[in-house]
Amino acid sequence: MSFVFIAFALVTASTAYSQNVPLERLIEYLEIDTINPPGNESRGVTFFQRIFEEAGIDYEAVESAPGRGNIWARLEGEGDEPALVLLHHIDVVPASREYWDTDPLQAVISDGMLYARGTSDTKSLGIMHLEAFLYLHRNNIALNRDVIFMATADEEAGGFFGAGWLIENRPEIFEGVGYLLNEGGGATLMENDQIQLAIEVAQKRPYWLRLIATDVPGHGSVPRTTSATTRLIAALNRIQQTPFEPHITATVRAMFARLAPNMPPQWQPAMSNIDEAILDPEFLRVLQEERPGFHSLIRNTCSITILSASEKINVVSPEASAELDCRILPDQDAGEFISGIRDRIADDQIEIEEIMLFGPAESSADTDLYRMMSRVIEERYASVNIVPSAMTGFTDSHFFRDLGIISYGFNPTIFPDGIGSNIHGNNERIPVEAFNQGVELMIDVVREFVEE
Structure with a gap:
């Protein structure tokens, strides 16, 4: 092109x-x-x-x-x-x-x-x-x-x-x-010759966590009914198998509505009415599978990124840990989120350590600067779709x-x-x-x- x-x-x-x-x-x-x-x-x-x-x-x-x-x-x-x-x-x-x-x-x-x-x-x-x-x-x-x-x-x-x-x-x-x-933000020249220009106004909040499980150590040849490692694995499975409920922020709603006309036909109805679309579990499944970036903008999420346990194959470690890259929507309460994590872990031998948490990160698009930027951009380009956007990263x-x-x-x-x-x-x-x-x-x- x-x-x-x-x-x-x-x-x-x-x-x-x-x-x-x-x-x-x-x-x-x-x-x-x-x-x-x-x-x-x-x-x-x-x-x-x-x-x-x-x-x-x-x-x-x-x-x-x-x-x-x-x-x-x-x-x-x-x-x-x-x-x-x-x-x-x-x-x-x-x-x-x-x-x-x-x-x-x-x-x-x-x-x-x-x-x-x-x-x-x-x-x-x-x-x-x-x-x-x-x-x-x-x-x-x-x-x-x-x-x-x-x-x-x-x-x-x-x-x-x-x-x-x-x-x-x-x-x-x-x-x-x-x-x-x-x-x-960013800008894309679409196949219909329209420029789609995103101005970032909101970000999900990183809430990085470390889970530390403890239990009785021992020899790998004598497995016990529980161990630090098995406790941790079970807790991580519960977190992954119990996703947080979808929640649409005003920024994401506006973003999806602005993006909808330039999306493939099969996505346009859902993006135009995302509040109704998220009521369908099958839509949520397909959205995560085919457009994981969009899916990450409609709910709080956690990715398991680092695992650590024994340093020796025949030693059952007294401690196992995992680090989670959790991201919460800008209007969500961090205390309620961590309470939900504890409920999913459901194990008093697993400690939660907070690694990092940022404050809410959102700016209104109803400002003189945003309006001026939109006007200048629209004056410069024959066809442009300006989108107030949210980021999964920070x-x-x-x-x-x-x-x-x-x-x-x-x-x-x-x-x-x-x-x-x-x-x-x-x-x-x-x-x-x-x-x-x-x-x-x-x-x-x-x-x-x-x-x-």
Whole structure:
């Protein structure tokens, strides 16, 4: 599928700026090794420091731990509207060279696609933010609010050396901040030539748990009626065989209704009326089997991800443990959820440890920023369906939503339907032309919101 016709639908104030510069910056940024662990995000900070110094922009940088760099710069506005933060993370997930067609730390362009670790998550977004920020500075745009560019460490491991650390240790940065644009969302060119663009407004809350079962140890040749391992297995089976009841949040209801017209015909009625559809057990089964991402948005879930017991095959261990990646819907009570887990375990020799729990992570779509973004996007594209979306995963936005900051996941990179970014996978990629257009749209969205 060609991208050619998209280009004629997009007219921006930024087209006079050479597209080569952002792409060259992205290529350089991608080839800076910031794989987490260990992170080494200070390497990325050095990259931004050079650019800001060349542009004559003041910035601040700090390490939350050795090598764990964070950087931010502020353009001060003449007005007193709540400030806007442009946030992305510097770190990327590991990549195994043997499973890639190219070196993941070498940016390679092939057949119109740019391949490297971090192309989609989130170095391309970081360059889009950078170009919008530099555009405002370069053109002396009068601002109705402060605009903050921010690149942080450690998002891929929870953000505790990055966004979370800055909020705790440098809270003054965020005084007066009302809005934030971050990763999340996405855009797809559908087969009917309509662009479907999702703006992330909500995320499920991670509630990571460790279950620890204890019982009498012994020799593997003399099995007892119970053991730590068998207790744990039985409890895990009860959790998996007793799913939580479906529950539709307002965001998911609106999301599915907006997605329905572009879905295959057999899915359209259910997506248009999801509250009724979830009453059918067969629909729930098919939804989980064929569209597990959608299924995960309609109920609380737990995935068993780590198991540990004896270190020796002939030893019955006194202890066995499992770690669960549970995700709860943003409007659900964590206390009620953990009570439901205890009811399913139903074994007083199994202890529950809380590893991590985030607060509710949802922002209203009824804001000036969301309406402005929608208007600018609709003016730029001949046919576009804008979808307020929810995520099963989480981003650093939850830190800022906890502060009452309206946070949206907005990534204007358009992928053809059926061609994915391979985010966190092998051969991560981004269409070069879509990146260039994303830069232009990001500039226009930011300028429209912050210009006096």
